[in-house]
Amino acid sequence: MSTNLDIHHLAAAYALDALDARERAVFEAHYPACVICSHDVREFRATLAAMGEASATPPPADLRARLMQEIGETRQLSPLLPGPVAHLAARRRPSALVLAAAAAVLLLIGLASFAFGRSSNDDRTFADALDHVLAQPDARLIELTATDGTGGRVQLAWSATAHQAALLADGLAPAGEGMAYELWLIDAGGPAPMRLLDPAADGSLRRTLTVDGTPVQWGITIEPRGGSPAPTGDVIFLGAA
Amino acid sequence: MTKEMRAFRRLHSAATATSVAGSDSLARLLAAAGRGDQAAFGMLYDELAGLVHGIVLRVVRDPSQAEEVTQEVFVELWRLAPRYEESRGSVKSWTATLAHRRAIDRVRSEQASRNRMERDAAGRPGEVESVGDIVETSLDNARVRRALGSLTPSQREAVELAYFGGHTYREVAVLLQVPEGTVKSRIRDGMIRLRDELGASS
Numbered sequence: 001m002s003t004n005l006d007i008h009h010l011a012a013a014y015a016l017d018a019l020d021a022r023e024r025a026v027f028e029a030h031y032p033a034c035v036i037c038s039h040d041v042r043e044f045r046a047t048l049a050a051m052g053e054a055s056a057t058p059p060p061a062d063l064r065a066r067l068m069q070e071i072g073e074t075r076q077l078s079p080l081l082p083g084p085v086a087h088l089a090a091r092r093r094p095s096a097l098v099l100a101a102a103a104a105v106l107l108l109i110g111l112a113s114f115a116f117g118r119s120s121n122d123d124r125t126f127a128d129a130l131d132h133v134l135a136q137p138d139a140r141l142i143e144l145t146a147t148d149g150t151g152g153r154v155q156l157a158w159s160a161t162a163h164q165a166a167l168l169a170d171g172l173a174p175a176g177e178g179m180a181y182e183l184w185l186i187d188a189g190g191p192a193p194m195r196l197l198d199p200a201a202d203g204s205l206r207r208t209l210t211v212d213g214t215p216v217q218w219g220i221t222i223e224p225r226g227g228s229p230a231p232t233g234d235v236i237f238l239g240a241a
Numbered sequence: 242m243t244k245e246m247r248a249f250r251r252l253h254s255a256a257t258a259t260s261v262a263g264s265d266s267l268a269r270l271l272a273a274a275g276r277g278d279q280a281a282f283g284m285l286y287d288e289l290a291g292l293v294h295g296i297v298l299r300v301v302r303d304p305s306q307a308e309e310v311t312q313e314v315f316v317e318l319w320r321l322a323p324r325y326e327e328s329r330g331s332v333k334s335w336t337a338t339l340a341h342r343r344a345i346d347r348v349r350s351e352q353a354s355r356n357r358m359e360r361d362a363a364g365r366p367g368e369v370e371s372v373g374d375i376v377e378t379s380l381d382n383a384r385v386r387r388a389l390g391s392l393t394p395s396q397r398e399a400v401e402l403a404y405f406g407g408h409t410y411r412e413v414a415v416l417l418q419v420p421e422g423t424v425k426s427r428i429r430d431g432m433i434r435l436r437d438e439l440g441a442s443s
Contacts, residue, residue: 012432016402049337056291
């Protein structure tokens with residue numbers, strides 16, 4: 001796929017926010033796990049910040065007071081949990097020796113493959129799948145809205161003709177002990193369970209999905225870890241299909 | 242932030258575009274803000290308001306809208322403060338990214354985008370030049386001026402249309418009537434040259 005050849009050259013345009021939604025989604029799926037691209041993005045952003053500093057302009061003086069009032073009424077997001085080792089420890093409680101071995105293995109295979117958890121996807125195959133979905137004439141890129149303001153971002157690329165979707169999420173809080181996120185396809189007949197979603201320790205999630213049916217909406221709830229046949233938790237993300 | 246520290250930083254920002262001085266204290270302020278310390282956040286605002294508003298104003302252009310966006314950026318900074326990680330870059334770099342992203346979101350609604358395309362295509366090249374002029378006249382920083390000056394005119398045009406004009410590289414290609422691949426190369430080569438000139442490290 002051409003994306004793989006070109007993708008490393010998109011870091012500058014990405015740092016300038018000069019990619020369209022499709023390329024941005026593909027690049028965001030790729031770059032955090034790519035040593036070259038994440039380095040480039042960091043450096044280009046630092047370059048732009050240096051340029052921005054040179055043209056600094058003070059805002060009107062009364063803005064400060066209004067802002068301080070607003071933040072006094074604005075809830076902050078929860079911090080993200082530390083790295084994958086802690087995540088592993090919390091989930092499976094292995095011995096210190098196993099933990100150390102796991103950490104060594106993780107270092108070897110890289111954070112990327114871990115971030116995709118038990119699925120066999122790595123970032124490249126996910127990026128390919130995402131690109132494939134977005135290349136369909138009927139592809140839609142949907143942003144699911146957080147309904148309770150707890151933060152996190154969920155986007156879903158979906159093509160009805162390809163029967164495929166790719167889900168990208170970042171900044172998701174842990175679902176809680178014994179709980180999991182569950183994605184629902186909502187059509188005229190109501191919500192049908194799609195997939196349990198287990199974000200990585202850094203709150204990110206990349207999943208490809210097979211979609212049969214005609215959703216009107218997509219929703220995400222928090223359910224007991226085994227999943228539920230029908231939603232029991234509050235809808236925390238919702239988007240029109 | 243004390244007056245002394247501010248004076249100290251001003252002194253240093255004349256010498257270095259990346260302004261290494263103060264980056265530790267910014268990280269400390271942001272960490273404190275992340276624990277809900279509003280006073281620390283106020284000090285962070287004092288340090289970063291000019292950077293944020295400068296970027297937002299150049300993209301959004303309308304002063305009252307720019308003021309709104311600047312406020313949104315800082316509310317977002319407050320909300321996200323507990324999640325800042327140094328691996329994502331310096332506080333300044335991260336803040337500038339948030340500011341530009343917000344400004345772009347504001348101008349990139351479909352209608353606004355169409356208007357910008359018409360404006361920038363309708364034979365008003367002065368508009369683009371003036372962006373560079375704002376940068377050059379207001380900055381007291383010789384390194385940034387030299388860095389911008391080191392770009393070829395076509396690289397500089399592509400970078401400025403994208404960053405300050407808020408256009409995607411595809412839109413820039415339409416505006417300049419050159420192939421998309423050419424614009425991608427100009428943007429990439431231009432950014433690499435700027436980075437090398439400014440010696441910016443994250």
